[in-house]
Amino acid sequence: MDTVCLEESLIMVDLAGTTNEEVLQNMARNLYEQGVVKESYIDAVIEREKTFPTGLPTLGCSVAIPHTDIEHVNRKAISVAVLKNEVDFGIMGEIGTVTPVKLVFMLAMDQQHAQLKLLQSLMQIFQNEETLNEISREHRKDIIIDLLESKLNH
Amino acid sequence: MKKKTILVACGAGIATSTVVNEAILDMCSANNIQANLIQCKITEVSGYLDSADLLVTTTITGKDYPFPVINARAFLTGIGLDDVKQQILEEIKK
Numbered sequence: 195m196d197t198v199c200l201e202e203s204l205i206m207v208d209l210a211g212t213t214n215e216e217v218l219q220n221m222a223r224n225l226y227e228q229g230v231v232k233e234s235y236i237d238a239v240i241e242r243e244k245t246f247p248t249g250l251p252t253l254g255c256s257v258a259i260p261h262t263d264i265e266h267v268n269r270k271a272i273s274v275a276v277l278k279n280e281v282d283f284g285i286m287g288e289i290g291t292v293t294p295v296k297l298v299f300m301l302a303m304d305q306q307h308a309q310l311k312l313l314q315s316l317m318q319i320f321q322n323e324e325t326l327n328e329i330s331r332e333h334r335k336d337i338i339i340d341l342l343e344s345k346l347n348h
Numbered sequence: 349m350k351k352k353t354i355l356v357a358c359g360a361g362i363a364t365s366t367v368v369n370e371a372i373l374d375m376c377s378a379n380n381i382q383a384n385l386i387q388c389k390i391t392e393v394s395g396y397l398d399s400a401d402l403l404v405t406t407t408i409t410g411k412d413y414p415f416p417v418i419n420a421r422a423f424l425t426g427i428g429l430d431d432v433k434q435q436i437l438e439e440i441k442k
Contacts, residue, residue: 246359246390246407252425261363286364287406287421303362313367321426 198312200342203228204273205335214283214295215240218260221273221300230273230302235266239300247284249293254326256293258283259316261301270309272316273300274338276330296330315346352401352440353384356420361389364406368420372404375433381440402439 206224211217222236242262249258280294299316303309319325325341332338356372358365369387376383386396390407393400403409403417406424416439422432 242359250421250425251427253427259363261360263360264362285421286424287408287419289408289410301363306362309363310366310370313363314370317367317424317426320424 198270198272198309198346200272200274200339200346201228202335202339204230204271205338206273206275207333207335207338208278209275209298210278211281214243214258214281217275217277217281217298218243218300221260221275221298225271225273225300225302230267230269230271232266232268235262235302238262238266243284247286247288249283249285249295250320251285251293252320252323252326254323255296255330256280256283257297257299257320257326258295259299259301261303264304264306267302267304269302270304271302273302274298274329274342275300276332276338297326312346319345351382351384353386353396353399354436354440355393355396355400355403355405356385356387357390357393357403357405357407359390359407361387361392364420364424368404368406368423371423372436375436376440379437381437383440402436404436 218240222239225231239260239262243260248260275298280296282292283295285291285293356365356369365387404420406420418435422429
């Protein structure tokens with residue numbers, strides 16, 4: 195199955211943090227507490243972000259897609275955080291540049307080179323200014339899930 | 349025209365390179381081009397120095413390679429995508 199279930203326990207709204215490391219730490223710890231990833235995922239995803247930043251400027255608000263190697267993952271999931279205030283993330287593929295990120299999609303991927311449809315749908319969302327802005331203003335988890343699922347699992 | 353070998357790389361070799369790989373496959377078939385695509389982690393690129401013709405990557409390379417390098421972030425955000433596709437096509441057709 196190439197679908198992913200979005201769970202309310204993995205959606206974080208008004209997530210506060212002053213650095214991207216703090217945000218990553220919070221999100222990854224939650225994934226660990228929900229049994230989605232192993233404890234090693236937490237440090238791994240933080241380290242990966244330092245070496246290979248995942249911030250993406252879009253036509254709407256900037257997003258980030260932190261992720262790390264499959265061996266740290268128990269089961270496939272996506273955690274989504276709407277940040278209380280924008281936090282700088284390094285821009286993917288660049289050195290020394292940052293973008294103020296409002297939405298973080300932390301990916302827990304359990305297979306290499308798979309999940310194509312899911313990832314493609316996610317990138318489609320990144321190209322949809324309206325959806326991104328709608329999510330970034332939303333405070334209700336169930337509405338965020340509805341918004342995303344209508345785009346992800348079709 | 350020699351069949352070109354294109355490396356598609358990202359940091360983990362899991363997420364973004366999967367999307368870019370598929371987009372390039374679509375682009376090649378739409379343009380009737382045959383190419384070898386190899387999806388890998390950026391750290392694995394050095395194993396293909398002799399065989400690759402082009403590197404398309406979403407991540408920092410931090411190195412010089414004996415082949416051209418094209419930034420593929422546009423495939424994720426849609427911003428500047430037509431330009432990047434054009435650059436890749438030109439390299440493949442060389």
